Amino acid sequence: MQTWGSHGDVRPFLALAEGLHAAGHDVTLVVTTVDTDAYARLASRPGLRIEAAGTPLLAAAEAQGIMQEIYSIRDPMRQAAALMRLVFAPVEDDMLAAAQRLCAQSDLVIGHFIVHPLQVAALQAGVPYASVFLAHGSIPTVHAHPLGSFGPTVNRALWWLTRIMLNRTFTPYPNRLRRQLGLPPARDIVDDAWVSPRLTLMAVSPQICVRQPDWPASVHVCGFLDMPNMAVEGTLPPTLDAFLAAGPAPVYMTLGSWTPEEPAAQRATLALFSEAARLAGCRAIVQAPSWQDCGVTSDERILYISAAPHHTIFPRCAVVVHHGGAGTTQAATLAGKPSVIIAHISEQEHWGSELRRLGIAGKALRRRDVTAQALADRIREVLGQPQMAVRAAAIGAAMRREDGVKAAVGLIEREFGGA
Structure with a gap:
C-alpha cells in the first residue's frame, strides 16, 4: 500500500492496513507525508510493516510560503498545479522507487488515487492495482459537479471542460514516468490513472456520498476508513476535562x-x-501546535491546546471549526457535530458544499479572505440553528453503524482473492 499527503491522507490507509492484517494478510504501507515525520517512527510488527519514502519536510518559513501561495490562488486548476509542482513533484522519484519495491514483493498493491507512481509501477510489473479515493468530487458524473448540480446537460458540459483541464494539469506527471519505463502514455488522468479498472474504493460514508449510476463499475463506496486513536494523535490534555465541565459545550x-x-x-x-470566539460569545478550544510560543494565555472562555485526538474531543463540543480536510470533515460528522469550514483549496470547498447540502454546515469560508467577524457570524449562525445539531447527530449515529474498513477488506478479498 502507498499514500501521500497529510495526516488525513495517511490515517485511512493505516486503518485499512490494520483491517487487512487482522484478516490474515501481510501488509506493507509506504507513507510520504508533507507535514510530519511521525509515521516513520511508528513501530512495524510481523505482517504489518510501515515505511517512509521521500518525506518532504520543509522549514517552517518555506512551508508557510508554499501554503500561502497555494491557498491564495483562486483558480482550482492553477491551485492543483501549484500543489503538484511544489509538494508532490519533489518526491515523485522517491515514491516511484518505493512503488517498484512494493510491486516486486506484493501480490496486490493499493494506492491513494493521486499516487500515480504506484499505478505506473504496477502497470510495468503486471501486478494488480486497487485505487482509493478519500473524497468524492473527482470522478465525473452527469448527476453532480464540484461547482454544484445543474442538471445532466450542464453537468456533462462542465465535466467535459473539467476533464480537459484535469488532463492538462495532471497527465504530464504519470506520462513522464511512463516514458521513463517504456509504457504508453495515459490519455485521460481519471480513466487511465486515478480509477482502477479492477477496484476503486470510495472511502466516504454513504451518509455523505451516494454512488452515482454512471461511475465505472469498479467504483464502490465502502465508507469512512476509520480506526481507534493512534499514538501520534496524542491524548486529551489534563486541563481539558476541567474546561469542558466548567460551562457549556465549546466550539473546537x-x-x-x-x-x-x-x-x-x-x-x-x-x-x-480568539477574536472570532470573543465576537461570537462562545467558549472555545483552539488547537495550534506551538501556542505556548505565541503570547496567548488560556482563561475560562478559551483553552489553547497543542493537539487532541479528534475522535475523543469532537463529541464533547458543540461545533467544529476546521479546514474541510477529508479526515477532519468525516471525523466531525461521525461525532454528530455541525461544522464551520475555512477552506484553503478547492477540495475543501467541495466538502463544505456537501456538508451544507446535508444541512450540517453553513456556507464555507475561504482562508485567503476570512475575517474574525465573518467567522464569528458563521459560528453564531450554526449555534443558532438547533435543527442543524439534530441533523448532525442523526447523520453521526448512522455513520457509527457503518464499518468502512470491514467493507473495504471484503471488496478487496472478493475482487483479488485469487490474485
Missing part, C-alpha cells in the same frame, strides 16, 4: 494540517480564532 477550532508552523503566521491564526 483547528486548521489541521493547514495550521501554519511559522511563528508569525501561527500567531495570526490564533488571533483570528
